[in-house]
Amino acid sequence: MFDYNFHWRPVLKNLPDLLAAGLTTLQVAVLAMIIGVIVGLGLALIRLHMRGPLRWFASAWVELARNTPALFQLFFFGFGLGALGVHMTPYAIVLSALSFNCAGYLAENFRGGFQAIPDTQIRAARSLGMTAWQTYTRIIIPQVFRIVYHPLTNQMVWAVLISSLGMLVGFRELSGETQALASRTYRIFEYFAVTAVIYYLIVKIILGASRLLAARLFRY
Amino acid sequence: MEPTISFFFDFQLSDLWYLAEAAWRTLLISALSITIGTVLGVVFGWMLFEGRWAAALFLGPLLDVFRSVPLIIQLVLFYNFAPIIGLVLDPFLSGVVILSIYCAALVANVARGGMEAVGPSMRRAARSLGMSYWQDLRHVVLPIGTRAVFPSWVGVALGVMKDSALVSVLGYVELLKASQILITRTQEPLLILTIAGAFYFALSYPISRYAANLEKRWAS
Numbered sequence: 001m002f003d004y005n006f007h008w009r010p011v012l013k014n015l016p017d018l019l020a021a022g023l024t025t026l027q028v029a030v031l032a033m034i035i036g037v038i039v040g041l042g043l044a045l046i047r048l049h050m051r052g053p054l055r056w057f058a059s060a061w062v063e064l065a066r067n068t069p070a071l072f073q074l075f076f077f078g079f080g081l082g083a084l085g086v087h088m089t090p091y092a093i094v095l096s097a098l099s100f101n102c103a104g105y106l107a108e109n110f111r112g113g114f115q116a117i118p119d120t121q122i123r124a125a126r127s128l129g130m131t132a133w134q135t136y137t138r139i140i141i142p143q144v145f146r147i148v149y150h151p152l153t154n155q156m157v158w159a160v161l162i163s164s165l166g167m168l169v170g171f172r173e174l175s176g177e178t179q180a181l182a183s184r185t186y187r188i189f190e191y192f193a194v195t196a197v198i199y200y201l202i203v204k205i206i207l208g209a210s211r212l213l214a215a216r217l218f219r220y
Numbered sequence: 221m222e223p224t225i226s227f228f229f230d231f232q233l234s235d236l237w238y239l240a241e242a243a244w245r246t247l248l249i250s251a252l253s254i255t256i257g258t259v260l261g262v263v264f265g266w267m268l269f270e271g272r273w274a275a276a277l278f279l280g281p282l283l284d285v286f287r288s289v290p291l292i293i294q295l296v297l298f299y300n301f302a303p304i305i306g307l308v309l310d311p312f313l314s315g316v317v318i319l320s321i322y323c324a325a326l327v328a329n330v331a332r333g334g335m336e337a338v339g340p341s342m343r344r345a346a347r348s349l350g351m352s353y354w355q356d357l358r359h360v361v362l363p364i365g366t367r368a369v370f371p372s373w374v375g376v377a378l379g380v381m382k383d384s385a386l387v388s389v390l391g392y393v394e395l396l397k398a399s400q401i402l403i404t405r406t407q408e409p410l411l412i413l414t415i416a417g418a419f420y421f422a423l424s425y426p427i428s429r430y431a432a433n434l435e436k437r438w439a440s
Contacts (some may be wrong), residue, residue, distance in 0.1 A: 004304040067424035068417050069382040071396060076417065079409035157288075164290035168389065175293060189300040196289045196297060203288040 010185045011194050021177035022198050028095055028166070028173060029159040035095075036102025036155070043103060044110035058107070065104020070162045073097045078169045090171035094163060102159055109151040113144035146218060153210040157203050164199070174198060231406045236415075242398030243419050249312065249394060250381040253319035257380065258373070260320065261327025266357075268328060269335040286325035292386050294318050299390050315387035319380060326376045333372070334365030367438060374431035378424050385420075395419060 011018075046058040065073070077097040081088070088096065117140055125135040167176035174195055182191035264283060267275040286294065299314045309317070338361050346356040388397035399416040403409045 063425060064417075064421065067378075067382075067428060068420045069385040069396065071385045071388075072413070072417050072420060075396070075400070075409075076413050079403060080413045083408070083410045161288075161290045164292050165386075167292070175290065189297065189304065192293055192297045192300065196293050199290055199293060200285060200288045 006190060007185075007187055008190055008194075010187055011190045014181050015194070017177060017181065018174065018195065018198060021172060021174045022202060024172065024177075025160060025163050025174040026202060028091070028098065029156065029163050032095055032098035032102050032159050032163070033152075033156050035099040036106050036159075037152070039099065039103035040106030041110055043107035044114060047107065047111060048114055061100075062104045062107045065101050066108065070097070070101050071165050071168070073101055074165050074169060090166065090169050090176075093169050094166040094171045094173070098159055098163060101162065102155055105155055105158075106148075106152070109148045109155070110144065113147040114140070116147055117143050149210075149214060149218075153207065156206055156210070160199070160202055160206065231402070231408050231411060235402055235406070235412075238402065239395065239398055239412075239415060239419075242393055242395045245392070246381075246384055246394040246396075247423075249315055249319065249387060249392070250384045253316050253323055253384065254377045254380050256316070256320040257323025258327050258377075260324035262331045264324055264328035265331025265335065268332045283325040283328050286322050291318070291322055291383050292389055294322065295386060295390055311387065311390035311392035314390055315384070315392055319384060319387070322383070323376065323380045326379070327373065330369050330372045330376055331365075334369035335361055337368035338364045371431040371435040371438075374427060378428055382420065382424065 043058045043061060046054055047062070050058075074093065074097040077088070077100070078090075078093045121139055121143075122135055125139045126132070130138070163173055164175040166173045167179050170176065172180065178191050178195040182188045185191075264279060267279055268283075295315065295318050298318050299309070299311070302309045302314060342360060342364070343356055346360040347353075351359065384394060385396040388394055388400070391397070393401070395416050399412045402412050406412065
């Protein structure tokens with residue numbers, strides 16, 4: 001037992017590469033979240049206010065994103081769309097699959113948020129002479145934002161975690177980079193241990209930043 | 221002239237059987253991991269709830285690690301770590317171990333939430349009726365707490381079922397890995413991925429709807 005020698009030096013030598021890949025991970029996760037928030041908001045509003053084909057489309061999106069594995073979605077955007085003649089770079093595959101997933105989950109959070117605001121507030125705002133746009137941007141959205149702030153943070157963490165699946169479609173984010181480097185030296189355990197620490201730190205930084213931001217945003 | 225020999229065969233009926241067998245393995249590994257993970261998770265949740273300093277200092281942060289590191293990294297790490305300490309595990313067992321711990325880490329939070337939902341006055345009432353600590357836990361906290369967090373538990377269980385797709389990176393031929401193998405042979409990614417996705421969806425969608433309805437009914 002335990003005749004294994006740990007070799008950390010090759011890992012430490014490549015630490016800058018890993019950290020740079022960590023930034024790629026963060027970048028793709030943030031971009032996916034931005035797209036996810038915009039699309040998710042749209043999906044939620046469609047599901048709340050519209051009927052007909054557009055609503056079916058939005059519902060299908062949300063249910064598919066929530067009820068199939070993220071890895072399946074990634075394969076679908078990678079290989080499935082490839083069969084239809086849509087060939088994307090690994091970066092685009094991961095970004096689109098991640099955005100699809102985030103939009104689906106966030107749409108459900110937003111829907112819950114919108115439903116938590118009583119109708120009377122809309123009517124009160126409208127009878128004060130606000131336009132529909134003003135009502136939404138000044139009365140509804142700020143309150144919804146407060147409700148979905150915590151789920152949004154969780155979704156951001158989740159986006160970072162599932163971006164790690166990128167290594168299965170050849171994307172060189174943190175996990176993909178780790179795999180590429182590890183297969184060069186066969187120090188698989190050491191490499192992935194360091195990567196696990198980096199992921200842990202990224203998640204902690206996101207949660208910490210979110211808490212600071214919340215203290216600043218929700219002072220009143 | 222004879223047609224040229226192809227390395228690719230079209231999708232056949234027997235392939236459907238192959239996918240069904242793989243789907244069975246997905247169910248098997250999910251059910252096993254969710255069962256073990258739930259039992260462990262409830263115990264951990266109870267330890268966190270009772271809040272002795274040891275639980276707060278060690279167990280909480282330890283479980284947090286499993287929630288902050290991507291599952292795929294955990295799987296690769298454990299699969300490569302087990303031989304170092306002299307354990308020879310096949311992909312299935314490695315998958316079960318990690319999925320169970322991952323599930324336990326998620327369930328622990330849910331279970332603690334359930335125990336907190338019962339409220340101290342209810343428990344004091346039980347104790348002053350002469351119930352022992354364990355009777356109180358068994359006959360008061362368990363039924364009320366379960367009711368409070370059952371929908372969240374369903375969400376966690378479905379999440380673990382979907383995440384079991386990641387065990388494919390270790391080479392365990394569950395549904396998604398089987399579809400990948402078939403795609404390589406038949407070159408028909410769209411059809412096969414649709415079948416695989418339909419299976420996940422058919423399993424996950426009714427259960428999540430059931431849980432959502434339950435939540436709505438119990439809330440009112």
